[in-house]
Amino acid sequence: MSKENDEWFEGASDDDPDEEDLFEDDFASGFGGGPGSEGFEEDFESEIPRIDLGIEGLDEMIQGGVPERSLLVAMGAAGTGKTTFGLQYLQRGLETDQKAIYITLEEDREDVVQAATEKGWAFDEYIENDELAVVDLDPIEMANSLTSIRGDLPRLIDAFDADRLVLDSVSLLEMMYDDPAERRTEIFDFTRALKKAGVTTMLTSEAAEGNAYASRHGIIEYLTDGVFILQYVRSEFRETRLAIEIQKIRNANHSRETKPYEITNGGISVYQQANIF
Structure with a gap:
């Protein structure tokens, strides 16, 4: 692997009585449970190793957890x-x-480290203990050297012995390609390399304008094993709320309901027992 590619991994470190109430001020107590909010059957057998996402309320919406090595x-x-x-x-x-x-x-x-620290997550300590690698890359440079990075990525992940990986954001990488065909090919090859690397990967992506269920370029949702839709839900009579929906997870049973969530000082909390509609 070239010295240049070594370097990118270094440090790797609203009140109308005729209108149904859509929202309550207090998420935790103001929403009633709806169909499917009681959870899954207790019996669940699977030979596929699974992991928790670590998102309170969201993990309870996925029976058994997300399969390891998912994208x-x-x-x-x-x-x-x-x-x-x-x-x-x-x-x-x-x-x-x-x-x-x-x-x-x-x-x-x-x-990135500061943002995690503000949530109470000691990323600096994890980095010091060689448990976490945080890498900042220029999207233009990454696009220009994507072929070599794609080839080295599985080995680098193996060398670091990583179990989880996050790329924030794949949309910036997609924007580096003007030709749609080239964009599709490069992103396809890159995601395939990630899946072969044996790591459970979480990508972030901008949604298309006016369509929360499609990515900006309409590519990544078809190449991934699991899609989590984070969106604004607006009511004429109440303030805008945030809602999450699991669009798909391969090889996993999951709720298909849309649930409210909040972003707090301690991270994201999904109110699994609450209803929006």
């Missing part, structure tokens, strides 16, 4: 908490003695 994406508009989602996913792994890699194309390495 996942958290998709939403700006401000829906995609980066927090990814950080919290890594934190869960780190606190259960897994090793993790965080690749950011949007922020400096120090900003």
